[in-house]
Amino acid sequence: MELREWAIRILSGETLEEKLLDPDELTDREPGPPLFWNEPSRPPGMGFNRRTKSEKLPPFQVHGSQDNRAICLHRFAGHELLAVEIMAFALLAFPDAPKHFRRGVANTLREEQGHVQLYMKRMSELGLQFGDLPLYRHFWSHTPHLTSPLRYVSLMSLTFEQANLDFAPLYGKSFAHFGDQASAALMQKILADEINHVSFGWQWLRKLKEPSQSEWQTWQDSLPPIMSPKRGKGFVVHEEHRRQAGLSTEWIENLKNI
Ligand SMILES: [Fe+2]
Numbered sequence: 301m302e303l304r305e306w307a308i309r310i311l312s313g314e315t316l317e318e319k320l321l322d323p324d325e326l327t328d329r330e331p332g333p334p335l336f337w338n339e340p341s342r343p344p345g346m347g348f349n350r351r352t353k354s355e356k357l358p359p360f361q362v363h364g365s366q367d368n369r370a371i372c373l374h375r376f377a378g379h380e381l382l383a384v385e386i387m388a389f390a391l392l393a394f395p396d397a398p399k400h401f402r403r404g405v406a407n408t409l410r411e412e413q414g415h416v417q418l419y420m421k422r423m424s425e426l427g428l429q430f431g432d433l434p435l436y437r438h439f440w441s442h443t444p445h446l447t448s449p450l451r452y453v454s455l456m457s458l459t460f461e462q463a464n465l466d467f468a469p470l471y472g473k474s475f476a477h478f479g480d481q482a483s484a485a486l487m488q489k490i491l492a493d494e495i496n497h498v499s500f501g502w503q504w505l506r507k508l509k510e511p512s513q514s515e516w517q518t519w520q521d522s523l524p525p526i527m528s529p530k531r532g533k534g535f536v537v538h539e540e541h542r543r544q545a546g547l548s549t550e551w552i553e554n555l556k557n558i
């Protein structure tokens with residue numbers, strides 16, 4: 301299947317099966333004209349809700365409750381599904397990007413589909429099904445800004461995914477603290493993959509930036525005006541995960557100081 305057709309099926313899919321479609325063979329011979337997808341179709345009951353106070357995640361001290369951990373996993377699964385869709389968006393929006401870039405986005409998309417499935421499995425073990433709770437637009441609010449591969453990696457890989465280098469281990473630690481080793485192991489797996497996803501973004505930021513500009517400056521300039529670079533980190537900056545992703549010492553120091 302062509303990457304373009306795959307992306308269209310994911311974005312227009314009205315079942316989770318379509319969203320998680322994983323063809324045996326993916327080709328990229330006819331990427332077609334740029335197509336900026338407006339908003340994804342969703343399975344019944346999984347459309348975007350308005351933001352409310354209930355959007356707040358259960359705080360760490362109540363993670364001893366299985367239901368509260370399941371609520372956290374549901375939110376994370378929602379983020380994974382959004383990541384799947386945003387990556388499909390990128391495949392359609394940037395047909396002229398280097399083949400190597402498109403292949404990397406496709407590989408990452410597949411891993412995000414895997415993450416949705418891992419969360420679904422663990423959630424159901426905790427008594428919750430994907431779609432039982434509201435889902436939010438989140439990343440899709442920023443797609444009008446995603447007009448180039450550089451902007452894409454700056455927002456997706458180097459902001460949302462970079463922040464997960466702090467949040468995934470934080471939640472993993474909390475789940476382990478309350479004896480939920482299975483959920484903790486899941487967060488560990490997510491972290492390992494996320495390190496690679498951030499690494500992908502970093503490598504392409506370096507390839508796509510103006511030679512005279514630093515990585516840090518390029519990243520700041522490529523974010524939507526309403527998006528603070530602070531969104532690229534959690535409460536504690538896990539330096540070792542960033543080093544594993546290849547981020548420079550200068551970048552890590554700058555991040556700690558914003
Ligand atoms: Fe993911």
Ligand SMILES: [Fe+2]
Nearest residue numbers: 383461494497
């Ligand atoms: Fe990711």
